[in-house]
Amino acid sequence: MTEALVELENIHKYYKQRRRKLTDKNKYVKAVHGVSFSVKEGESFGLVGESGSGKSTVGQVILQLTDLTQGSVRYRGKDVASFTKRNLKDWRKKVQIVFQDPYASLNPKKTVGWILNEPLTIHKMGDKYYRKNKVLQTLEDVGLDDSYLNRYPHELSGGQRQRVAIASAIILNPEFIVIDEGVSALDVSVQAQILNLLKRLQKKYNLTYLFISHDLNVVQYFCDRIAVMYLGEIVEIGKTEELGTSPRHPYAEALFSSILLHDEEEKRIVLEGDLPNPADPPSGCPFHTRCKYAMNVCRVTKPTTSFFSGEHKVSCHLYNEKDTVRNIT
């Protein structure tokens, strides 16, 4: 539980923006801007943030589905970028992804059986009988039976599709799975089933999850640690209990206040304005345009990281000085 399985160090991912005019300078969308964190073996790590905050890009960066602008991804201490083609293919067995939209994540022209067989075929694992057994066993793991083998994705419901997507991710016996908004597109009742399924699989196969979501309820229920992203940066990171009960960063505070509806004393903080354009992020602290505690220093300099008990880290000027402006309760 202590060893770091995946470590991200100072990840940057910029997307080039199309030039409008020939004379325009190249503009970049800073999707991810200096993100570092590590996921420990066996835990569920939650990455939350509103849409456009770069959380999905982080997931794709880890899986090498998109190239990095800067920074490094380490898997069990080894830099993934330094892998040879063959090592990369072997490593791909250990790291998998489940996408948000179960309608787009399964090839509509292939049967469930084919989809589940594919990973085994790619890695030339076992013979025909081994593969067939493995497929059946994995289907059973996700709560489906062999009657699904010859069905096409369009014959399945959203929840069933997501089960198939999960099955195709776990069939290679991975160690680490990125769940990119894995339950967001599903009904609430189905969400709960899928979450429980994921937990069960985690126990059975000792999986490590990176759970990317905008749904705080789900993340709080599911994850051991949470990182809050805003505009391509992590603003706060910590254990679920700490973050959930006492978020420090004004943005995290606003986010978590939105789900504490039962508690009458807690007031819901409503953020004004929209997420700034990631192609033209604000100077200083990225959040200062919407922060109700914004000070002069926030507009000019980027906050450094302050540490709280244990692993609770916050990037905010409020906590940079010894004598804080605001009383921390």
Added chain:
Amino acid sequence: MAKEKSIPFYIGIGIVSFLLVVMLISIFYTPHDPNAMDSTNRLAAPSLEHPFGTDNFGRDILSRVMEGSQTAFIIGISAVSIGLIIGFILGASAGYFGGWVDEIISRFIDAMLAFPGILLAIMLIAVFSTGMTNTIIALGIMSIPSFARITRSSFMQYKKYDFVKASIAKGAGSIRIIFHHILPNAISPTLVAVALSFSGAILSESGLSYLGLGVQPPDPSWGRMLKEAQPYITSAPWYVFITGVAITLLVLGFNLLADGLRDKQDKKA
């Protein structure tokens, strides 16, 4: 999923298969020798002996129309195959690899599109001389851009899909992605283009033959028959009529087929 009935699709299928059957029969049997002249019986009106009458050399028009369907199908199939294969390779590389590969191929396609198709064909034929093979090559080259563009756009579209990314994450290589994941999904839009190009190729061939640049005698071609019939439009109107109807039917059949295929696709999407 419920099977949607599309009326144009079935009419198209009906017309095309009817002409296909006629073409197949003509390989083994025509009522008369299509090239046998009978100077005593020129421009005869339709009769039991010659259901569609005879032409200016006394040849049986029914037999010639039947024989001409072979030319039409050969040209359609070969020209579309050439265009499809080259266009597919170009479009698939452009769409899959993107970047500068896409830039070069797309500009090349744009340049081809800038030429009026028929002018391009006439130019090619002027350089390489007339004849069936050259007509096919010219028409094939003419249809490259449309196939390339369709393939490119569907490759670009499906490349971004999550199932493609998921497959890459499982270690799939480019070849597997192209042939197992993108190709099966790109087929239905391509089928529409195939049907449309088929009728386009037949129409262009008729146009070229009408100008005397296409298929040369003695191979019968509907376009050239139309040209030969033109002087007799008042004295033997059936000659023009029958030939025109044959061309129209085939083109209409393939267009309806394309429409029907597109409808089916839209309903699925």
